[in-house]
Amino acid sequence: MADKHIDEISGVETTGHEWDGIRELNNPMPRWWVWTFYATIIWAIGYTVLFPAWPLVNEATRGVLNYSSRGDLAGEMEGARSAQGEILEKISKVSLEEILSDPQLAQFATAGGASAFRVNCVQCHGTGATGGQGYPNLNDDEWLWGGDVNAIYATIAYGVRDRVDPDTRYSEMPAFGDILQPEEVRQVAAYVVSLSGTPRDPSMVGPGQQVFADNCASCHGENAEGNRDVGAPNLADAIWLKVSAENQIVQQIQSPRHGVMPAWSARLSNEIVKQLAVYVHSLGGGD
Structure with missing residues (x-):
């Protein structure tokens, strides 16, 4: 002390x-x-x-009240599934036009389709559905197989050039390198470029137009505006899926590249495919 x-x-x-x-x-x-x-x-x-x-x-002490946050979450999820069940059942039974005409169904399908798109489609089409080289932009009005909601559904459900689905959309451009002379290929490429731009040699446009009429118009149309019945693209606009430069167009005519889209009906339920179709249609492109 x-x-x-x-x-x-x-x-x-x-x-x-x-x-x-x-x-x-x-x-x-x-x-x-x-x-x-x-x-x-x-x-x-x-x-x-x-x-x-x-x-x-193996576990934690349960407590006198036997409370479980996981149990609460499971109950909430079950309640959400139960609430969605009636709407999903209705979506499965009605047509796509009926979904679009019903504000509640359309809102639900658009939201559900947006979620499904982020999980299954952004890898190719991008988070904003703007596509990229070889992958189509889903926001514009240029559709190879048609842009109404039923055509979009068919493309999603059955895919394009899918090796398994018998109902897949299928089109194949011949390799004109085996059909046309190299000079004719360059001529028709110059004509195609002239429809939306300026070719390197304008003198080739006239002969190229004749080559186009003889070999390409049957699919792409007389005015090169495409044909949705066979998936032939419109060549008269400035939208290019795989190529854009004149030398690239020459290569595509000689030895075309063909993309593949999987048939999602084998991987997703019909309700989800319908929701995806409604969502893609809601982006503003299409018909």
């Missing part, structure tokens, strides 16, 4: 610690803080008794 040090200014006992001549006052904690601390201890003990708290080997 004799070794206790009392601060001369405050008259408070110090802790006995000293750093470079600085001493620490031994002031007691405020009573309100002490009682709050005791209350938190009591609350923690009560919590561990009532709720799951202590981890064991």
